[in-house]
Structure formats: structure tokens, C-alpha cells
Amino acid sequence: MYRGKRLGIMQPYFFPYLGYFGLIVHTDRWIVFDSVQYIRKGWMNRNRILKAGGGEKYIGVTVADHSRETLIRDMRLAPEPDRFDRIRRHLDAYKLLRAPRYKAVLDLLRDCLETQTDDLVALLVRCLSRTCSYIGIPFLYEVSSAMALTHPEPVLPMDWSLYMCAALGAAEYVNPPGGRTLFDAQRFAANGLKLLYYEQEFPSYDQGGGAFIPGLSIIDVMMFNTPERILEMLAQHRLCEP
Numbered sequence: 001m002y003r004g005k006r007l008g009i010m011q012p013y014f015f016p017y018l019g020y021f022g023l024i025v026h027t028d029r030w031i032v033f034d035s036v037q038y039i040r041k042g043w044m045n046r047n048r049i050l051k052a053g054g055g056e057k058y059i060g061v062t063v064a065d066h067s068r069e070t071l072i073r074d075m076r077l078a079p080e081p082d083r084f085d086r087i088r089r090h091l092d093a094y095k096l097l098r099a100p101r102y103k104a105v106l107d108l109l110r111d112c113l114e115t116q117t118d119d120l121v122a123l124l125v126r127c128l129s130r131t132c133s134y135i136g137i138p139f140l141y142e143v144s145s146a147m148a149l150t151h152p153e154p155v156l157p158m159d160w161s162l163y164m165c166a167a168l169g170a171a172e173y174v175n176p177p178g179g180r181t182l183f184d185a186q187r188f189a190a191n192g193l194k195l196l197y198y199e200q201e202f203p204s205y206d207q208g209g210g211a212f213i214p215g216l217s218i219i220d221v222m223m224f225n226t227p228e229r230i231l232e233m234l235a236q237h238r239l240c241e242p
Contacts, residue, residue: 006196007170009033009144009161011072012124013043014060015131015217019176019200022234024132026198027174030141031164032128034072034121038063044072044124047217052093054210059090059217061113063120073145075120084113091219097208099223108134108222131218135227137234158183165193174198174239185242194241201236205229 008027012034013020024030038044046060062078080086087109094102112127121143132139144164151163161183165173172194175183180197188195202214205224213220221230 005029005168005170006172006174007031007161007165007168008174009164010176011036011042011044012121012128014045014047014124015127015219016043016047017215018202018218018221018230018233019198019237021132021135021137021218022200022237023174023176023198024128024139025137025234026237026239029168029170030139031147032121032125032141032143033160035144036072036160037068038066038070038072038075040068044075045120047219048215049091049217049220050093050097050207050213052096056213056216057090059087059219061087061120061123064118071145073121073143077118077120077123079118084110087113094208094223099208101223101226105219105222109219131222134222135230137231156182158187162188162191162193166191172196180242183242197240197242199238199240200234201238203233203236 006028008023009031010020010023010033012032045063046058048056049059051057061083062080064076064078066075088106091106108130112130115123115126117123125141129139149164149167151167154160154163161173170193173188174196177197177199183195185195204212207213207224
């Protein structure tokens, strides 16, 4: 655990890529950010895995009909009693490729997905928590919509992070590299905050043949690597200043 108060804030994603878990590892406090509008065709209800015959494809959960303005916290899942079985059928490529961790990951996914909740955020937090436990990393989280934080109305995307850092007494904020075009380091510094970017390296691993495809869902990483090896991968990163 870091001595400083290093905050991470991210929307909950469906079995996200390796770098998402690296962000979790390298923060002291993790906020599941569900207070903004749900983005269709984003990463909250789907991710990419290997496809039988080569290449990649999407798998995910089906959300209920909703308006464009629906907030993440209000998103519901479509009724689907066989959710795990449907997703399991999409994992045939890993069985054909004889992924060494196939059974262990299948058991994990069953534990994650066989739940009666229709709350998208609750399901995603369940998946993140159990995946972190499987890998062997702590996941100490809070959900933004349940925190009753008071702050001015955000205008820019970075305002959410600034206001939440101030409300929670953070000293540092860690962002994925994609935030460089949206976040102003000088404004963070003016508010007594250090802005850092987490850059994850993607060490190649044997995906059962064919060219290596980086950045797939953590499902793919877990299929071919032990938890110990995944921790070694997470150690291959940089924390960079703007």
C-alpha cells in the first residue's frame, strides 16, 4: 500500500484489459464511477476475446432497453437465465486452442455470472472483485453514486476527478493514458493535486498459435497465464507525469 493518498476513478467495465487491473493495483482508493451517462457500444457490457479460426470477437452481457440519457447507475440487465451458458459457448476458441487455464477461468466466470441481479453495476463490480481475488490483488472499492459527495456541477470531463479528489482528500490522481487529451495537469497542480498516467506494457504470451493480439479482455490473459505470471505482467508498467 502506498503511503500517499492515490486515487483511481473508472467506470466499471466488463472483464477489462490488463491495464485496468494495473490501475487498481497502483492506487490506494478505487472509485467505481457510475454517476454519468451510460455509453452504448463501450466497454461496460462487452469486451474482446479470441475467435475460433483466428482474429477476435466481442462477448458480453445484454442490457435492457433504456433511453440515451440513462445513467450508468440506473442501467439494468435484460432477463437472461442462461447468461453464463451463452458466454461459455463463445469461449470455444480457448478449448480448441487447449488454453492451459481453461477450466479454472470457466469456473471463475461461472462464479461471476451466475447471479440473479439485474443491476449492471452490481454485476460488473462482482466480476471485478472476483477477478482481482483470482489474480491475487486487493480491490478496495467504493461506488460513486452511493457516496453522497457534494461538489459543484462538473462542466468538463476532468472536473469529476478534480472535485472527487478534493472531496476525498487525495494527493495524487492516476489516469489511463487516453486521458491525456482531456485532462489539464496545470489545473490539477493549481488544486494541489499530482496527475499521473499509468502506462501498461503488454508482454506477449502464447495464445495457442498465430500472431499475438494485445489488449484483449483479461479473460484471454487468464486463459493462458497463471495468476503469478499475471502479477509479473502488471509489474511491467510506468507511472508517468504529463
